[in-house]
Amino acid sequence: MKRKPSTEATSAWIRLMRVQSRVLDCVEQDLKKAGFPPLAWYDALLELSRAPSGELRPVELERQMLIPQYSTSRLIDRLVDEGLASRRECKIDKRGQFVEITEAGRELQKRMWGAYSAAIEKYVGSKLSDADAVKLSGLLDRLGCSCGEMKLPPAVHVSESTPSR
Amino acid sequence: MKRKPSTEATSAWIRLMRVQSRVLDCVEQDLKKAGFPPLAWYDALLELSRAPSGELRPVELERQMLIPQYSTSRLIDRLVDEGLASRRECKIDKRGQFVEITEAGRELQKRMWGAYSAAIEKYVGSKLSDADAVKLSGLLDRLGCSCGEMKLPPAVHVSESTPSR
DNA sequence: TCGGGATTGATGCAGCTGCATCGAATGAGG
DNA sequence: CCTCATTCGATGCAGCTGCATCAATCCCGA
Numbered sequence: 001m002k003r004k005p006s007t008e009a010t011s012a013w014i015r016l017m018r019v020q021s022r023v024l025d026c027v028e029q030d031l032k033k034a035g036f037p038p039l040a041w042y043d044a045l046l047e048l049s050r051a052p053s054g055e056l057r058p059v060e061l062e063r064q065m066l067i068p069q070y071s072t073s074r075l076i077d078r079l080v081d082e083g084l085a086s087r088r089e090c091k092i093d094k095r096g097q098f099v100e101i102t103e104a105g106r107e108l109q110k111r112m113w114g115a116y117s118a119a120i121e122k123y124v125g126s127k128l129s130d131a132d133a134v135k136l137s138g139l140l141d142r143l144g145c146s147c148g149e150m151k152l153p154p155a156v157h158v159s160e161s162t163p164s165r
Numbered sequence: 166m167k168r169k170p171s172t173e174a175t176s177a178w179i180r181l182m183r184v185q186s187r188v189l190d191c192v193e194q195d196l197k198k199a200g201f202p203p204l205a206w207y208d209a210l211l212e213l214s215r216a217p218s219g220e221l222r223p224v225e226l227e228r229q230m231l232i233p234q235y236s237t238s239r240l241i242d243r244l245v246d247e248g249l250a251s252r253r254e255c256k257i258d259k260r261g262q263f264v265e266i267t268e269a270g271r272e273l274q275k276r277m278w279g280a281y282s283a284a285i286e287k288y289v290g291s292k293l294s295d296a297d298a299v300k301l302s303g304l305l306d307r308l309g310c311s312c313g314e315m316k317l318p319p320a321v322h323v324s325e326s327t328p329s330r
Numbered sequence: 331t332c333g334g335g336a337t338t339g340a341t342g343c344a345g346c347t348g349c350a351t352c353g354a355a356t357g358a359g360g
Numbered sequence: 361c362c363t364c365a366t367t368c369g370a371t372g373c374a375g376c377t378g379c380a381t382c383a384a385t386c387c388c389g390a
Contacts, residue, residue, distance in 0.1 A: 005289065012298040016301070135304060260368045
């Protein structure tokens with residue numbers, strides 16, 4: 001226990017922290033300058049728009065987005081306040097509810113993707129060849145798995161083909 | 166303008182966001198469970214302890230840590246409140262001040278490094294060979310440079326040999 | 331059928347962040 | 361010696377996050 005990390009590992013750790021915060025900042029700034037809400041809103045709207053009938057249980061959204069329960073609850077509040085989603089009662093489980101994306105929500109999601117994808121290209125795509133992007137993904141994946149690796153018995157399903165962070 | 170990113174780039178972006186937040190969470194949790202303050206405190210204490218006479222202008226600290234000015238100001242408040250640092254008047258520039266690390270501050274920094282380094286090993290070092298860590302660093306570096314790349318004419322000096330995120 | 335534990339979602343509170351702004355001090359130019 | 365732009369650091373405010381907890385409901389097992 002308490003084996004010291006190599007300087008290579010430490011250096012990778014430092015860069016991982018610094019680079020992502022820098023790149024994330026840049027992307028968020030671009031979004032904001034284009035008059036859009038934070039990325040988290042996009043992520044939520046995307047998950048909702050992808051869902052079978054445009055609606056999801058908060059608890060599902062929470063699992064997709066990997067954010068804590070109270071955070072989900074409040075994010076939904078904000079989306080509802082802005083008319084981007086609406087809460088619907090869940091008849092089969094009266095504790096719960098469904099959150100349904102509205103037309104305005106779908107539309108905002110699409111408009112945001114324009115600015116968002118441009119930012120990804122600007123800050124990531126244009127700096128790496130596709131082959132290098134794949135290498136980077138592979139290396140990151142090795143870190144990502146099983147940090148806490150909570151119980152997710154069936155399938156984690158972090159969809160790749162469409163962006164969701 | 167507005168060229169779309171490749172799916173490879175988008176995938177790398179998603180992983181970069183997800184993996185770092187996951188790994189950072191894990192490390193912060195370990196630190197917290199060991200009864201230590203947040204990582205930002207460590208970073209600040211480390212910078213101070215490294216400085217020539219254990220003191221730095223807030224504006225220097227700000228540049229080292231890449232955090233905004235007001236954030237630095239408040240972080241210093243907290244360190245001072247906890248007796249980990251003290252503010253000293255700056256005679257040569259009466260607008261400014263010096264922040265000096267205390268003995269308690271130096272000691273805490275060292276104790277934190279024990280838990281911190283163990284966490285880095287656990288969540289990064291043990292998952293990657295040194296060669297892979299170097300590859301990862303290299304790929305990340307290509308993203309990190311020149312996001313906003315503010316003016317830093319002389320030397321950026323992001324020291325590597327010792328951890329500072 | 332009943333009781334206790336688990337799950338779902340909301341919320342009060344404290345702390346932190348970002349933004350804008352402020353006052354003090356500096357220093358370059360006229 | 362003045363003036364004005366700049367730099368340094370602090371702070372009020374709003375919004376967000378994490379933590380703990382709550383109420384309601386559900387579900388499993390006796």
